[in-house]
Amino acid sequence: MRFCELQEKEVINICDGKCLGCVRDLDIDECDGIIKALIVPGPGKYFGLFCRDVEFFIPWCKIVKIGPDIILVEIDEKEAKHKVT
Template sequence: MRFLDLCDKEVVSVGEGRYIGHVRDMEFDPVCGKICAIIVPGPGKYLGCFCRDYEYCIPWVKIVKIGPDIILVDICENDMQRKI
């Protein structure tokens, strides 16, 4: 699977059943090259588009399932926020 294939998928929290967003970046382990986390931008401040305060950093081990059009994650919102 390519990174662009992941970017097209919606990320949804299994526990809350809430739409989180689309994948925009990934974190890699520089030593072994494995994927550590996926990065999803947080909600925008103005009209839902501009000036994001934080992003969601979702560890790779918290991904439950990657389907044809969705990525299911088992994590709550407070555990995955990271200040930009």
């Protein structure tokens, strides 16, 4: 699977059924070349569109299933949020 194919899939949290968004980036271990996490932009501050100040780091081990259209994950949303620097 190519990265551009991952970017087209929506990430759904199976804990609450909430759509977290689409994959924007990957966190890769430089030494091993292993994908450590998916990075998904958080919700926008104004009308859900502008000024995203958080993003979700979803560890690879929290991915339940990658389907043709969606990626199912099982995470605690509070723990996955990280400030954008």
